[in-house]
Amino acid sequence: MFTFAKLSVLCLLIPFISASPVEERAAIDTTSHCGQWDTVVAGPYTLFLDQWGLSGATSGSDCASLTSLNGNTLAWQTTWTWVGGTGVKSFTNINANNGINQQLSAIKSIPAVWTWSQSSTSVVADVAYDMFTSTSPGGSAVNEIMIWLANFNAGPISATFNSAGQPVPVASSVSLGGHSWNLYFGSNGANNVYSFLPTSGTVPSFNSDIMLFLNYLITNQGLSSSQFLTTLQGGTEATSGSATLTSSAFSLVINGAAATTTPPAGTSTSTTPPSSTGGTAAHFDQCGGQNWAGPTVCAAPFTCQVQNPFFSQCL
Numbered sequence: 168m169f170t171f172a173k174l175s176v177l178c179l180l181i182p183f184i185s186a187s188p189v190e191e192r193a194a195i196d197t198t199s200h201c202g203q204w205d206t207v208v209a210g211p212y213t214l215f216l217d218q219w220g221l222s223g224a225t226s227g228s229d230c231a232s233l234t235s236l237n238g239n240t241l242a243w244q245t246t247w248t249w250v251g252g253t254g255v256k257s258f259t260n261i262n263a264n265n266g267i268n269q270q271l272s273a274i275k276s277i278p279a280v281w282t283w284s285q286s287s288t289s290v291v292a293d294v295a296y297d298m299f300t301s302t303s304p305g306g307s308a309v310n311e312i313m314i315w316l317a318n319f320n321a322g323p324i325s326a327t328f329n330s331a332g333q334p335v336p337v338a339s340s341v342s343l344g345g346h347s348w349n350l351y352f353g354s355n356g357a358n359n360v361y362s363f364l365p366t367s368g369t370v371p372s373f374n375s376d377i378m379l380f381l382n383y384l385i386t387n388q389g390l391s392s393s394q395f396l397t398t399l400q401g402g403t404e405a406t407s408g409s410a411t412l413t414s415s416a417f418s419l420v421i422n423g424a425a426a427t428t429t430p431p432a433g434t435s436t437s438t439t440p441p442s443s444t445g446g447t448a449a450h451f452d453q454c455g456g457q458n459w460a461g462p463t464v465c466a467a468p469f470t471c472q473v474q475n476p477f478f479s480q481c482l
Contacts, residue, residue, distance in 0.1 A: 193236040201230040204470050204482070209236050211265045212419075214243060215400070217482045218257040219469060225251025229405065231259045239418045240280070245402075248409040260297065260402025261414075266421030267399060268304035271385065272392040275423030277377035281316065281401060282416040284371060290408025292319045294369075296377065296401045299358075300394035307449065308358040308397070310390060314348075314380055315362060317369040321406060323362035324353040340366055343383060344375025352388070357449060361388065377419075396421075448481045 195209040203221055207214040218229055227249035234242035245259040266274075283294060294317040299308040315323070325334030336349040341363070348363040361384055377399075384390035399419060403412050448454040448462040454471035455463050465471050465481035472482045 195233050195236050197233050197235075199230050199232045201228060204472060206472060207233060208264070209233050209241060211239060211263065212236075212241055213262040213264055215260050215262055215402075215472065215482060216257070217260060217402075217472075219482065220252070220254050220256040222468060223252035223254050224249045224256050227251075227256060229257045229259055239420055241417045242415055243417065244411065244413045246411040247403075247405045249405055249407050251407070253406070255404045255406050258297070258400075258402055258404045259412075260400040261417055261419075263399040263419040263421065268395055268397055269421070269423075270392070271300065271381055271390075271394050271396060273423055274378060274381075274396065274421060277381075277399070277419065277421050279373065279375060279377050279401075279420075280416055280418045281373045281414065282371065283316070283412060283414045285317070285319075285413070286411040287409065288319050290319050290410050291321050291406035292408065292410065293317060293321050293404045294319075294402075294412065295404065297398070298377075298381075298396060298400070299398040300390070301397045302394065304395050305397055306395065309394065311355065311358055311360045312381065312384065312390075313360070313362045314377070315364045316371070316373055318364055321404070323351040323364055324355055324360040325351045325362075326353040336364075338387065341383065343379050344373070346370055346373075346375075350388070361390075454481050 193210055196207050200207060200214070200216055202216060203218040205216040214231060214233055216229060216231055221227075227247070229245065229247040229249075231243065231245035234244060236242075241261060243261060247257060247259065249256040279296070285294065293315050296314040296316075298312040300310045300312070301308055313323070323334055327335040327337075329335055334351050337352045338350040341348045341350055343363070347366040349366050351362040351364065353360050363380060381390065385392050399421070401417065401419065447464050447466045448471075449466050454465050463471060469481040
């Protein structure tokens with residue numbers, strides 16, 4: 168029998184039941200975007216369709232869309248097909264808008280989660296985090312740091328190759344974030360490039376602190392902790408083939424750094440560069456932002472992409 172006493176207890180519990188926290192799902196643009204330089208802002212992130220090598224393809228396309236944003240966790244997808252040429256055609260990625268342009272010594276941690284799957288491995292591509300550091304906030308890139316979660320028939324930049332033409336790591340079987348990595352070092356002609364690759368297989372579920380990788384470079388490879396983290400992204404560099412990359416959970420948070428202001432969630436743009444103040448900015452260099460007095464036109468074929476009110480970048 169349902170007694171009055173039981174009813175009284177249930178009524179007392181109702182406030183506690185209703186007070187349980189509920190993670191808010193943000194309203195975002197979930198339509199498909201296929202433009203060469205399209206961008207979609209969603210809370211602390213920006214989706215970039217960075218098809219910077221499109222002219223090197225005989226044919227192809229790249230489309231991407233956001234699925235959902237729950238708190239800091241984003242779900243997104245990109246489908247691409249590229250034919251012809253040997254270079255990277257696109258780097259569709261999610262960019263972290265908040266906390267950039269801080270010195271590495273000021274950043275306490277960068278917790279990162281990325282759960283993903285890809286429809287095909289018979290392609291030439293990677294799935295990777297991509298970071299840039301500079302001697303000043305928003306300055307020209309000095310170092311590029313990549314954490315590859317998958318190497319699909321591609322390969323890292325390396326200064327040394329063996330007799331079989333394979334890149335030679337500068338450090339092997341480095342244990343970081345619960346996985347084993349080989350570290351490669353080289354130059355892309357503009358800046359240093361450090362690349363962490365899994366010693367075997369792929370990492371389809373990454374849940375670690377990216378500062379572990381940066382601190383390893385500071386301690387063991389001479390990366391200066393006075394460098395500024397100017398860019399932090401995660402995406403896929405696609406060269407040839409056809410695949411769909413589905414990211415069911417993606418989050419990046421920079422702790423210990425001042426957060427920058429981002430545009431409203433759901434903003435979608437196809438940006439064009441502002442008028443030049445003299446000179447041109449190279450790929451990945453700053454090209455705009457509040458109080459920016461440097462070049463505002465990018466070297467071809469790149470265009471000035473707004474990342475937040477304080478920082479625009481040639482992509």
